[in-house]
Amino acid sequence: MGFLGQGKDLWRALFTRSRRRVLSLFFGFPERSFYANEVVRLVTVGTGAVQRELARLSAVGLLTVERRGNQLHYQANPASPFYEELRRMVVKSFGRHAVFREALRELSEEPELALLYGPGLENTEARLKLLLVSESGVRERLQPALKQAANRIGRELDLVLLRPARYQQLLAAEDKELLAVLSSPYLQLLGQLPETPDSRTAIGK
Numbered sequence: 001m002g003f004l005g006q007g008k009d010l011w012r013a014l015f016t017r018s019r020r021r022v023l024s025l026f027f028g029f030p031e032r033s034f035y036a037n038e039v040v041r042l043v044t045v046g047t048g049a050v051q052r053e054l055a056r057l058s059a060v061g062l063l064t065v066e067r068r069g070n071q072l073h074y075q076a077n078p079a080s081p082f083y084e085e086l087r088r089m090v091v092k093s094f095g096r097h098a099v100f101r102e103a104l105r106e107l108s109e110e111p112e113l114a115l116l117y118g119p120g121l122e123n124t125e126a127r128l129k130l131l132l133v134s135e136s137g138v139r140e141r142l143q144p145a146l147k148q149a150a151n152r153i154g155r156e157l158d159l160v161l162l163r164p165a166r167y168q169q170l171l172a173a174e175d176k177e178l179l180a181v182l183s184s185p186y187l188q189l190l191g192q193l194p195e196t197p198d199s200r201t202a203i204g205k
Contacts, residue, residue, distance in 0.1 A: 018049040019057075021152070026063060026076040027090040028153065030083075033066065033075035042154055062086070080118035097187050099153055100130065104190060107138055111165050113191035117184055120155065127156040131165045131181060133191065 015023065021043035025034065026058060034042070040050045054074055057063045064077045077083060096154070104114055111134040122130035132138065139161055141196070150157040162170070171176045 018043075018045045019053055021045055022050065022053040022057065023062075023086060023154075025154075026057075027083075028084045030078065030087060032154075033073040035068075035071040035073050040072070042152055044148065044152065050071070096195055099149045100146070101189050103142065103149040105133065105146045109135070111138075111190055112167070113193065114189040115191075115193070116179055116187040116189065118158075121185055124145055127158055129158045129160060131160045133162050133164055135163060144164050154201040166184065169199065 022039065022045070025039060025043055036047075036051060036054060039054065040047050043050065054063065058065050058074060061077055061080050062082065063074045065107065066073045066075070076087075080086075100114075100116065111132050113125065113131065113133040115131050116128055117131060118126065118129035120126040128150070132142075142159070146157060146159060167178075
């Protein structure tokens, strides 16, 4: 199977919960730097645990440290010999899809369809959109978990909710707005997409 092919089970076996969350932030967004309080807010781990992880990871060269005014900014170190391995492991085991799939576990029944789409997939400054085809009442149950998931990856999220009957009705009518979503780049989280003439390949899972 290989080192990376073992996925999340290996990820959990190798690292503590605190370290997994800190590594997933830095190596999931290697182009960004973060200051300590920002890391605490995004990974939802205690201040003491975050401070210890930042000190350890920077001491072994996995993170760089730069002082900006009164703040220390930390960033994934591309010069580390483990940079590419950790980057691939984070993307495989704890990418955007995994964060939101975890949030969707709040539902007792699996949605008919759940996918991330929109300019936010490629532009870190834009909002992500989540299309969810499910029965009524899920918005109230999911909103806190989805908000926490979005915060963990430092993004804003818009939820587009359709009931299954309405979704099928729009498909049958070849609704232009829905077909535009289904033919755009997306990250498929759950369910099956219908065949559409202009459907594109998912950009990742």
